[in-house]
Amino acid sequence: AQQSLREALSLLDSDDWETKEKGLVSIKHLAGSHSEVLLSRLREICLAVTSEVANLRSKVSYSAIVTLGELFVTLKEDMDSEVDEVARVLLQVVCNCPEFVEKAASQTLGIMGENVTPARAMAALLDSGVR
Numbered sequence: 001a002q003q004s005l006r007e008a009l010s011l012l013d014s015d016d017w018e019t020k021e022k023g024l025v026s027i028k029h030l031a032g033s034h035s036e037v038l039l040s041r042l043r044e045i046c047l048a049v050t051s052e053v054a055n056l057r058s059k060v061s062y063s064a065i066v067t068l069g070e071l072f073v074t075l076k077e078d079m080d081s082e083v084d085e086v087a088r089v090l091l092q093v094v095c096n097c098p099e100f101v102e103k104a105a106s107q108t109l110g111i112m113g114e115n116v117t118p119a120r121a122m123a124a125l126l127d128s129g130v131r
Helices: 002-012 017-033 035-039 042-053 058-095 099-115 118-130
Strands: none
Touching: 002 017, 002 035, 002 042, 017 035, 017 042, 017 058, 035 042, 035 058, 042 058, 058 099, 058 118, 099 118
16 A cells, blocks of 8 residues: 555656546545555645646546545544645635536535534634635
8 A cells, every 4th residue: 555655646746637637546545445554644645636636637636626525534633734725725726617626626625624623624714715
């Protein structure tokens, strides 16, 4: 599983959008099957995934958003430290993306709110929303 994580992160470094999408799918699968492996590199993983939310390829953006949702579902409060950045990025996407990406971002924000510490989610949403 460690090797799969390394491979997924290197796929995300690619300039090719299809390769990036494979990396996101791989991280999503790891979250579902080996979430403990992600904990040691959670910050790095979240930065890599959130950076793809703004990808100009809506397919990659959508995959990144869905992957974040999976991370919230499987890692729950372990994602508390990442809430500020994720909420900021998702709220930006909600305003100016194709409808299916906007819908995914809204769903992931809802998933975030259900799975992290409530006070943490509320603070991040209010802080990002005000900005």
